Amino acid sequence: MDKLVDEFVVPGDVIGKIGDLKVRIGPGLLQSKETVVATKAGVLRYSKFHKFYWIENEQKRYVPQVEDMVIGTIVEKHAESFKVDIGSSCNALLSAYSFEGATKSNKPLLNIGNLVYARVTVANRDMEPEIVCLSQKQKAEGFGQLIGGYMLNCSLGLSHYLLSEDCYILQVLGKHIPYEIAVGVNGRVWVNSGSNINTIIISNTIINSQFIQEDQIEPFILKALETAKEQNQ
Amino acid sequence: MKEVISKNEKDFILSSIDKYTRIDGRSITDMRSIKIEFGKSFGLVEVQLGKTRVYTSITCDIVEPKPERPNEGFYVFNTDISPMSSVSVDPNRGNPLENELGRIIEKGLKESRAIDTESLCIISGSKVWSIKISIHILDDCGNLLDCASISVIAALLHFRKPDVTVIGNEATIHPIDEREPVPLSIHHTPISITFGFFPNEIMIVDPDNKEESVMDGKLSFLVNIHKEICGVSKGGGTSTSVHQVLKCSKIAVIKAAEITLQIKESIINDIKTRQSSINNNKRNGSGFRNNNSKNLEMVEHNK
Numbered sequence: 310m311d312k313l314v315d316e317f318v319v320p321g322d323v324i325g326k327i328g329d330l331k332v333r334i335g336p337g338l339l340q341s342k343e344t345v346v347a348t349k350a351g352v353l354r355y356s357k358f359h360k361f362y363w364i365e366n367e368q369k370r371y372v373p374q375v376e377d378m379v380i381g382t383i384v385e386k387h388a389e390s391f392k393v394d395i396g397s398s399c400n401a402l403l404s405a406y407s408f409e410g411a412t413k414s415n416k417p418l419l420n421i422g423n424l425v426y427a428r429v430t431v432a433n434r435d436m437e438p439e440i441v442c443l444s445q446k447q448k449a450e451g452f453g454q455l456i457g458g459y460m461l462n463c464s465l466g467l468s469h470y471l472l473s474e475d476c477y478i479l480q481v482l483g484k485h486i487p488y489e490i491a492v493g494v495n496g497r498v499w500v501n502s503g504s505n506i507n508t509i510i511i512s513n514t515i516i517n518s519q520f521i522q523e524d525q526i527e528p529f530i531l532k533a534l535e536t537a538k539e540q541n542q
Numbered sequence: 543m544k545e546v547i548s549k550n551e552k553d554f555i556l557s558s559i560d561k562y563t564r565i566d567g568r569s570i571t572d573m574r575s576i577k578i579e580f581g582k583s584f585g586l587v588e589v590q591l592g593k594t595r596v597y598t599s600i601t602c603d604i605v606e607p608k609p610e611r612p613n614e615g616f617y618v619f620n621t622d623i624s625p626m627s628s629v630s631v632d633p634n635r636g637n638p639l640e641n642e643l644g645r646i647i648e649k650g651l652k653e654s655r656a657i658d659t660e661s662l663c664i665i666s667g668s669k670v671w672s673i674k675i676s677i678h679i680l681d682d683c684g685n686l687l688d689c690a691s692i693s694v695i696a697a698l699l700h701f702r703k704p705d706v707t708v709i710g711n712e713a714t715i716h717p718i719d720e721r722e723p724v725p726l727s728i729h730h731t732p733i734s735i736t737f738g739f740f741p742n743e744i745m746i747v748d749p750d751n752k753e754e755s756v757m758d759g760k761l762s763f764l765v766n767i768h769k770e771i772c773g774v775s776k777g778g779g780t781s782t783s784v785h786q787v788l789k790c791s792k793i794a795v796i797k798a799a800e801i802t803l804q805i806k807e808s809i810i811n812d813i814k815t816r817q818s819s820i821n822n823n824k825r826n827g828s829g830f831r832n833n834n835s836k837n838l839e840m841v842e843h844n845k
Contacts, residue, residue, distance in 0.1 A: 382546050382547075382548040384546050394546050420549070422546075422547075422548050422549035422550075422552070423548065423549055423550075424548045424549075424550050455550065456550075457550060457553075457554075458550055458554065459550065459551060459554040459565065460548060460550055460551050499550070505554065505557060505558045505561060505563060506561075506563060508554070509558065509563060509564075509565060509566075509567055510567075512565065513566065513567050533567070540563075
């Protein structure tokens with residue numbers, strides 16, 4: 310199964326035999342009896358840490374997958390739950406008790422339009438997805454409401470790239486601008502920094518990074534910072 | 543399904559615009575980049591305004607005129623918003639935007655007499671041209687009206703109808719490959735420029751879809767290259783002051799002139815490339831495509 314990792318595959322390609330490998334397969338892959346077959350065109354990726362295979366491409370439509378970290382917008386508020394738009398075909402369910410330290414008398418104060426960073430726990434094609442704002446250890450660990458900042462939309466491939474360990478853009482950005490970021494694999498990226506202009510520069514760099522060479526990214530950021538400075542004066 | 547915008551985005555956009563900055567790095571009077579591409583035959587144009595994408599196709603037909611107006615042809619506008627263009631489009635229900643869009647452009651063209659129906663007459667009372675303009679919205683990323691208006695104007699200027707000779711009561715239509723087709727008579731080109739209004743009397747040119755969902759109201763000017771305002775459209779939203787409208791109109795005049803020049807330039811370039819390819823074809827004795835098909839045939843024989 311390893312020989313196709315980071316290679317381009319098309320629907321119908323046999324990725325490998327399952328045998329007694331203990332791995333999980335994600336978006337774009339399908340188990341058919343003993344073999345794993347690709348169902349969409351893209352690049353096969355593998356995460357050693359999660360023992361997880363998936364196919365990555367530049368699609369925009371998000372299909373929920375268990376253990377995905379996503380950013381959602383609250384669209385409905387009920388007595389004990391919220392409906393959250395995570396970009397999938399159906400709104401996700403977020404229980405009011407799935408926050409750290411939440412009890413019947415101590416529920417999170419969330420309103421329609423707020424952003425939350427959450428983890429998908431139920432993803433079934435016949436059911437609405439369910440998300441929680443808790444890590445596997447039942448702690449907040451970064452999940453929960455995102456306050457302030459700006460959310461930008463990008464392709465799923467770019468959001469996966471931003472989450473990879475050797476992501477060049479985020480490192481370069483960090484050299485010049487201090488910022489906070491939350492990346493959802495549903496193609497949504499939340500950024501926050503000291504000023505609006507810096508946030509705009511960060512979001513534009515992320516969006517445009519797909520279309521510029523890696524060594525051009527740093528000059529791009531510096532130029533944007535310079536023009537922002539000139540405008541301020 | 544309605545597209546939802548989070549409170550975070552809304553607050554951010556509003557506070558940025560309050561400081562005269564926009565989320566995509568433009569200044570408040572900048573338009574997104576315009577890209578005009580022409581199809582294989584005349585009158586097929588795809589225009590991109592940023593990520594908004596509109597495709598316009600023009601076809602012509604010979605029909606009988608209305609008996610009360612025997613020497614007037616027809617311009618028929620048809621708008622279609624693809625369900626793929628945006629999540630908010632519901633294919634089961636009619637889209638009110640569909641009618642609005644086509645009608646604003648049609649009104650701007652007809653009421654400013656940019657296009658006249660009398661020039662479409664072939665034989666009074668029996669044969670006139672009917673020009674059908676189909677506007678297809680392929681991708682909606684904000685400011686559909688401006689993008690659609692640019693694509694309609696570009697398509698109208700690019701379109702050529704077959705030449706006709708009339709002798710007495712007999713009309714002969716010459717096919718395009720027999721005689722050079724003739725352009726439509728377009729007297730001037732009104733182009734729409736849209737402004738979005740925000741609190742504190744701030745207005746922005748060419749709002750994108752996120753700005754559109756936050757703004758208080760919008761105002762569209764239809765302006766031609768002669769600095770004449772051919773139409774104004776304002777559908778609801780906040781009230782605007784007189785000096786704000788005047789300021790908008792001044793910006794619109796400048797922007798419209800720039801866009802008109804760009805459209806004309808791209809059409810001239812396209813016509814040039816077309817002519818040079820025709821000349822090449824004549825020299826070779828066969829067109830590029832014929833060559834290709836011959837090769838294909840040979841490949842098949844070899845098999």
